[in-house]
Amino acid sequence: MRTSQGSKRQTLRQGVALMGLAMISAIPAFGQAQQVPIPEQPSTAPQIEILGTGVATLDLGRSRNSTPDGGKASGSQINISDSSLVVGAAQRLYKGGIGSLTVGGLALDQTNTGRGTQLFLHQAFADYQAQSLEAYIGRTDQPTAQIVTFPTLRGDDLVTFTNLLDPFSSGENVNEHRYSNVAAITLNQKLTTFENFHVQHLIESADTSRGPSTGTGLNSYGASIQHLGLPGLEAVEKYISYGAGYEHRSIGRTDGGSSEALYAGGVFNLKPSLVNLIDLRVLDNYTFGSNLRSFRGTPDTFRANANAITAAVRYLHSPFGKPAYQVSLTAGYKSYSRVSQAGSIGLALTGVKRLGDGFDVVAQYLYQHRGDALATAYGGAHEENAVQLGFVFNFDTLFNRSVGPRRSLLNLQHQYIPN
Amino acid sequence: MKPLRKKDKPQDVSRRQFMTGVAGAAGAGLLLGQAALPAWADGGSAPMDSPATPWLASFDADGTAPEYNPREMPKAGEVIHKFEMEVTIGIHEIVPGIKAHMFLFNGSYPGPTIRVQENEWVQIDLKNKSPENHTIHWHGMMLQNEMDGVPFGTQWPVFTGQGYRYLFRAQPAGTHFYHCHVMTTLHQQAGLVGALIVEAKEDIVKKTFPYTRDYTLLLSEIDTNWVNESLNEMVGMGMTMNAMNNDMKLMGEMNGRMMGWFQDKEAFLKSIKDGYTPAYMTSMVGPNRVITPNFFMINGKSYPMTDPLLIKKGENIRVRMIGGGMQPHYFHLHGHDFWHVCQDGAPLASPVRMNTIPIFPGTTSDIVIQGTNPGSWHFHDHSDLSTTNNGIHPGGMMTMLMYEDAEKYGVTFKDVIQTNS
Numbered sequence: 001m002r003t004s005q006g007s008k009r010q011t012l013r014q015g016v017a018l019m020g021l022a023m024i025s026a027i028p029a030f031g032q033a034q035q036v037p038i039p040e041q042p043s044t045a046p047q048i049e050i051l052g053t054g055v056a057t058l059d060l061g062r063s064r065n066s067t068p069d070g071g072k073a074s075g076s077q078i079n080i081s082d083s084s085l086v087v088g089a090a091q092r093l094y095k096g097g098i099g100s101l102t103v104g105g106l107a108l109d110q111t112n113t114g115r116g117t118q119l120f121l122h123q124a125f126a127d128y129q130a131q132s133l134e135a136y137i138g139r140t141d142q143p144t145a146q147i148v149t150f151p152t153l154r155g156d157d158l159v160t161f162t163n164l165l166d167p168f169s170s171g172e173n174v175n176e177h178r179y180s181n182v183a184a185i186t187l188n189q190k191l192t193t194f195e196n197f198h199v200q201h202l203i204e205s206a207d208t209s210r211g212p213s214t215g216t217g218l219n220s221y222g223a224s225i226q227h228l229g230l231p232g233l234e235a236v237e238k239y240i241s242y243g244a245g246y247e248h249r250s251i252g253r254t255d256g257g258s259s260e261a262l263y264a265g266g267v268f269n270l271k272p273s274l275v276n277l278i279d280l281r282v283l284d285n286y287t288f289g290s291n292l293r294s295f296r297g298t299p300d301t302f303r304a305n306a307n308a309i310t311a312a313v314r315y316l317h318s319p320f321g322k323p324a325y326q327v328s329l330t331a332g333y334k335s336y337s338r339v340s341q342a343g344s345i346g347l348a349l350t351g352v353k354r355l356g357d358g359f360d361v362v363a364q365y366l367y368q369h370r371g372d373a374l375a376t377a378y379g380g381a382h383e384e385n386a387v388q389l390g391f392v393f394n395f396d397t398l399f400n401r402s403v404g405p406r407r408s409l410l411n412l413q414h415q416y417i418p419n
Numbered sequence: 420m421k422p423l424r425k426k427d428k429p430q431d432v433s434r435r436q437f438m439t440g441v442a443g444a445a446g447a448g449l450l451l452g453q454a455a456l457p458a459w460a461d462g463g464s465a466p467m468d469s470p471a472t473p474w475l476a477s478f479d480a481d482g483t484a485p486e487y488n489p490r491e492m493p494k495a496g497e498v499i500h501k502f503e504m505e506v507t508i509g510i511h512e513i514v515p516g517i518k519a520h521m522f523l524f525n526g527s528y529p530g531p532t533i534r535v536q537e538n539e540w541v542q543i544d545l546k547n548k549s550p551e552n553h554t555i556h557w558h559g560m561m562l563q564n565e566m567d568g569v570p571f572g573t574q575w576p577v578f579t580g581q582g583y584r585y586l587f588r589a590q591p592a593g594t595h596f597y598h599c600h601v602m603t604t605l606h607q608q609a610g611l612v613g614a615l616i617v618e619a620k621e622d623i624v625k626k627t628f629p630y631t632r633d634y635t636l637l638l639s640e641i642d643t644n645w646v647n648e649s650l651n652e653m654v655g656m657g658m659t660m661n662a663m664n665n666d667m668k669l670m671g672e673m674n675g676r677m678m679g680w681f682q683d684k685e686a687f688l689k690s691i692k693d694g695y696t697p698a699y700m701t702s703m704v705g706p707n708r709v710i711t712p713n714f715f716m717i718n719g720k721s722y723p724m725t726d727p728l729l730i731k732k733g734e735n736i737r738v739r740m741i742g743g744g745m746q747p748h749y750f751h752l753h754g755h756d757f758w759h760v761c762q763d764g765a766p767l768a769s770p771v772r773m774n775t776i777p778i779f780p781g782t783t784s785d786i787v788i789q790g791t792n793p794g795s796w797h798f799h800d801h802s803d804l805s806t807t808n809n810g811i812h813p814g815g816m817m818t819m820l821m822y823e824d825a826e827k828y829g830v831t832f833k834d835v836i837q838t839n840s
Contacts, residue, residue: 232655236662236669274659275672320695321677322703356702401644408651409658410520413550414508417518 046091048399051104054083055154057362057390079388081109082154086123090403096418097130098403102140108173109156122179129406131416134186142166142180143198143224147243148265148283151314151328151350153364153388158346161310161332164261164285165302167251168204168219176203177302181216191407191416194243196224202249206299222247222261232409235274235318242266256290256303270313277316281330284309293338295377301342308334326352342373358394363387475768485561486590487538493586499540502533504555506599507548508654511610513714514721514808519643520650521610522549522599528719529637529743530597530613537592537620543585545577550657552576552601555585557615558781559595559764562587570601571680579661592619593764594739594783596637604710604745605649608641612743617764624760627770628787630735634728638778638816639719639744640712640805712746715805715815722806722817723836728798731824734790742778748805748816751775752788753796755820761785775801788820793828796820811839 059079086104093099104123125138144164152158156174159165169176184198200220224245229237244264251258265283285308292304312330316323328350336342347367352360366386375382404411411417493499504524511521511528524530535541547553554576556568566587570576577583599611614635624630660678663669676695681687696703717725730736737760740750751774758770763783770787778784799806800816808814819834 230658232651233658233662236659236666272666273669273672274663274677275674320674322696357705401648404644404647404651408647409654410508410647410651413654414520415510417510417520 044091045400046089046100047401047403049088049090049396050399051086051088051396052084052394054080054393055390056080056083056392057153057364057388059386059388061384061386079109079390080107082156083107084122092403092418093128097128098406098418100127100129100403101125102127102138106175108175120173120175120179122175125182131191131406131418132188134188135184137183139179139181142178142200142202143182143184143196143222144245144247144261144263144285145178146196147224147226147245147263148241148267148281150281150283150310150312150330150348151326152312152330152348153350153362153392157348157364157366158310158330158332158368160301160344161285161308161334161346162283162330164247164263164287166202167249167255167259167299167303168202168206169299169302170205170207171298171302172205173203176205179203180220191412192228192230194226194228196226196245198222219251220247220249224263228407230409230412231405231407234269235277236272238269238272240267240269240279242268251290251303253291256292256300258289259287259303259305260289261285261287274321275318277314277318279314279316281312281314282310288337290338295339295342295373298377301336301374301377304339304342305337306334307337308332323354325354326350336374339373341371344368344370344374352392360392361390362392363389478768487588489561489563489588489590491588493540497540498536499542499586500533500535501542501544502531503544503546504530505546505548506553506611508550508650511719513641513643513716513719514724514814517643517714517721517808519641519646521646522551522553522606522650523610524613528610529639530611532614532616532635533597534616534618535589536618537589539589541585541587541589545583545585547577547579547581550579550654550661551606552578552657553599553606553611554583554601555597555611556600557585557587557595557597559591559593559783560587560615561590568597568600576601578664579657589617591764592617593761593766594635594741594785595764596741596743596783598743602653605646605653607743608639608710608745609646609650612637612639614739614741616739623766624737624785624787628735628737628758628760628789630737630787632729632734632736633739634736635739635741636717636818637719637741637743638715638717638748638800640715640746642710642712643714645708645710710745712744713809715748715800715807717816717818721808722799722814723838725816725818727819727821728788729821729823730788730790731822732790732793732828736788736790738786738788740776740778740784740786742780742782745780746805747777747779747802748800749775749777749802750798750816751801752798752820754792754794755788755796757789758787759784760787790822793822793825794830795822795825795832795834808838813837813839 057079059077061076084104084106086102088100088102090098090100102123102125105119106122108118108120121139123140125136125140127134127136142164150158150162155178159174159177163177166176166180180203181201182198184196186194186196188194198221199218201216201218202220204215204219222245224243226241226243228241229239234240242265247261249259249261263283263285267279267281269277269279271278288305290303290305292300295301295304310330310332312328314326314328316326318324330348330350332346334344348364350364352362354360366388368384370378370382507523507526508520509523509526510518511523512518521528533541543555545553545555554568554570554574557566564573566585567573574583595615595617597613597615599606614637616635663673675681676690679698681690691697698704714721728736728738756772756774759773759776760767760770761784776784776786796819798818798820806813806815806817822830
């Protein structure tokens with residue numbers, strides 16, 4: 001309805017412009033934005049944030065987390081998946097809260113999408129933050145994927161171990177395990193302990209027993225609790241972050257029935273150091289409640305009861321307090337409680353050499369081994385090896401700076417003020 | 420307690436005497452003709468230690484030397500004023516609704532005004548209860564080198580939980596100020612600045628313009644976004660350093676290069692050869708982040724929260740203005756001229772009549788306003804950017820000269836507070 005009204009208004013404006021060519025309008029017709037709730041109020045210039053990540057690698061061999069392709073997955077490729085561009089706008093509200101909008105797209109692996117690289121809308125959400133709570137609605141990171149992130153080259157490397165998998169996904173787009181449509185409210189105590197309560201629409205792309213799904217309804221809900229350490233002190237603190245959560249997924253009975261999930265993890269410094277930091281990341285994803293005892297296809301591997309544990313050890317060398325290089329080993333093990341011969345292990349050995357602020361040359365070796373049942377569900381691929389060499393460029397830049405971070409050291413240590 | 424050198428100062432000359440002296444000297448010059456010219460003008464050469472000068476007779480070429488030897492220590496019986504200055508991080512409200520985390524001296528911004536008599540001793544115990552390191556520089560004081568408050572120049576910075584005792588004789592007299600000299604761009608803007616008034620034993624200004632009220636206006640600006648961002652970063656770095664200080668293993672990693680500290684130029688150059696990249700390189704800092712002040716303050720407050728200057732008809736008031744920020748300001752008084760009487764603490768050779776006075780960063784200017792025109796008069800920076808709050812006029816560096824007895828002279832209009840135009 002909004003779009004329709006907007007188009008009508010735009011057409012009308014263009015008509016007026018044609019009739020009165022001699023008049024110069026201050027608002028060009030093509031500049032007409034979508035209608036907003038209070039259109040007569042000019043907008044206050046918001047703070048604009050642009051975040052970009054470019055991940056470009058030459059892959060020798062291939063490690064895939066998604067739908068099998070009959071054993072043709074092996075081969076070399078030039079890979080730009082997981083590259084993303086995100087734009088955010090934020091502003092202070094009358095009573096000190098922060099309102100923001102974030103929109104972003106992420107490049108998919110060509111092998112996931114068939115023909116050509118496609119962009120996946122991974123961020124499109126509106127967010128309200130006040131001192132003691134945050135509420136957000138839209139497409140963004142799955143709340144279950146926020147407890148621990150791992151130091152692999154791409155966020156979807158070893159995703160079957162590191163993420164609570166989307167039981168409604170066909171598996172063609174691995175990012176369906178990472179992002180979903182979420183409505184969430186997060187309460188906090190002193191901005192260090194956070195309780196997240198959410199409902200989700202996990203993206204439904206699988207051809208379920210009810211036929212291909214086009215549903216957009218809520219199919220998951222859950223809660224999590226997380227503790228975050230002081231920002232900026234990650235090199236010298238012992239406990240950086242830790243948390244746990246519960247998730248319920250409403251899966252049809254013929255697809256195994258509803259599934260419950262428990263997950264817990266954290267990031268701990270084994271050797272706090274400004275120069276030679278060694279940290280440990282651990283995450284366990286445990287699902288139960290499904291009746292599946294075998295895999296009819298890849299989607300069943302996302303639904304069946306399983307336990308996945310992932311750990312990563314990272315060494316970061318920062319000779320003058322600035323990162324110079326990083327080496328990490330991430331390892332995952334997954335087993336299915338009711339499906340035999342379906343265990344899997346995954347390894348990622350990742351090296352990063354910093355060439356400039358945010359720009360790195362990277363190398364990664366990826367290995368996955370699947371048991372017979374799982375390999376069959378993945379088109380017979382028991383072993384997968386890949387060597388990836390390339391560059392990563394990360395940037396995060398702010399314009400119209402006017403909104404400071406809510407969880408700043410000053411706010412945490414010296415009384416909160418909205419600024 | 421012998422003075423290093425007693426000198427004939429302009430302050431010893433009353434205004435009437437001064438005017439007579441000027442006329443007398445000029446007259447003598449005319450009468451003596453060639454004989455009154457300095458040696459260099461006569462083709463001779465002036466000795467190096469006694470430069471020839473064409474200035475007036477009252478000019479003292481040695482006048483910038485301290486009166487007392489700065490390296491002397493207090494002697495029995497001398498007055499020592501003792502103060503404690505504690506640095507913390509707190510919240511300061513500039514105008515209603517605009518609060519900022521700032522460094523505070525004794526919980527206030529600006530810091531407390533220190534007022535002492537000329538040549539008396541001042542002892543300040545600085546205690547640092549903030550996570551960053553600090554010093555205090557006594558701007559305008561002629562003191563011993565070790566008391567000057569320059570980190571790595573005259574002392575080690577005072578780290579968290581540490582203290583430092585400053586001791587100096589208050590010389591010369593006049594309007595001065597103090598500020599932290601660690602990362603001055605941030606620390607001074609973030610709050611560590613205050614007034615230091617050294618009252619002259621013989622106040623030529625008071626003799627000439629007997630004044631009853633004495634105001635101090637410390638002018639400063641803040642880019643609240645930059646200060647917030649930088650202060651967060653510095654506090655994080657400070658807390659990291661403190662954590663390293665308290666951990667034997669981490670202490671071994673302490674390295675001056677992390678903070679950009681080097682023993683000398685050679686050490687700095689060697690570090691670059693070894694792979695160190697200075698923080699100012701574009702590869703480290705990106706495009707220059709311009710500091711753009713959005714609030715402009717008099718004594719820490721922006722209009723309409725600034726305090727007025729009160730006066731009565733026939734009264735003289737002295738106003739000491741301190742350039743305690745990073746931008747020049749041009750203060751204009753409506754409906755009056757005033758006398759510029761002192762600059763950087765020292766009396767001028769002659770008061771200068773003005774209605775707009777520039778106050779540059781690091782300078783102080785004293786003016787005397789005479790109560791000649793009852794009413795309620797604006798006194799503000801005429802660089803109009805500084806009369807805004809977050810870009811909205813009116814605001815910033817504006818205050819009022821208010822006659823307490825204006826009604827008695829038929830002025831009935833009351834100034835109305837305005838927060839946007």
